Amino acid sequence: MNIAIYCGTSFGDNPIYKEKAINLIDYLSKKDVSIVYGGSKSGLMGLISNEAMSLNMKVYGVITYTLATQEIENTNITKLEKVATIRERKERMEELADAFIALPGGFGTLEEVSEIFTAIQVGTTNKPCALFNINGYFDKLIDYLKFCKDEGFLLQEHLDSLIVSDDINYIYKKLKNHQAPKSKWEILSAS
Template sequence: MNVAIYCGSAFGRSSIYEQETKKLALKLVENSMNIVYGGSTQGLMGVISNESLKLKNSVTGVITYDLVDKEIENKAINKIYKVNTINERKEKMEELADAFITLPGGFGTLEEISEVISFAQLGYHKKPCAFLNINGYYDNFIKFLENAVYEGFIAKRFIEMLIVSDDIDEIIKRIKNYEAPTSKWKKEK
């Protein structure tokens, strides 16, 4: 199984983000889950890839030619895809992944996971989307989504399909047992 990891090219304010990212790398190895990520050595992206390599896991990166120099391409990973645009990068990661786990990050991280959640809602894929909610990082985002349900902009089943936990084992278990909801334009049975 290939798991796309979306995370920041920064380390964040607290060392807990790096510590939990390293734990995630170990748990993925223990569960025979390979990594697909953005191809960088920077921040949590570098932590997840380098820790995974230390643990002898397979790591695939996808990076744009423009970002190769800016983000410092991780030349140690097993496979790297270089693409022209960010959209091609996202498409390739989505194609290669069987599941998605989001760690703390900024605009790019949020944009990446939001796209795959939107595609799941539309029924374009049936892959699990998870948030490793380290230090309550995504609490306010989840509240926003719950408010969108309350206000009638998102169906409740699309919030319930999200795997949100600070427990890595729980996330992996739920990924393995994931069942996709009925897509947005189909009636529920």
């Protein structure tokens, strides 16, 4: 299984983010898993890629030419692909991945995971996506998504399909046993 990991190019201010990112990679190293990520050597991205390589995992990075020239590319990974735009980067990562896990990050992480959530909702992907909710990092996002559902902009089936936990074992089991929901259009036409 190739798991794409979305996360920040910063470490955040709380050391728990680094600790739990290492724990995640240590856990995944004992499974038949390869890592797909954004190709950076900075922050949590660099930490997970370097930790995975130290544990003999395969790590595939996808980075833009522009970011690579700013000397943040990690060349010490299994394979690094360079693409022209951030949009192409996200598309390529989605192609390479069988599942997705978001760790804490900023706008880029939010954008990446939002695109996967949208693809699940409209039925263009059946791949599972998880939020590794370290230190309650995604609690406010989940509250917002529940509000979207309460206001009639999100279906319960799609909200339920999002895997949210701070337990790595729980996340992995849910990724492995994922049952994709029907698309929004299939659900609405059946009701």
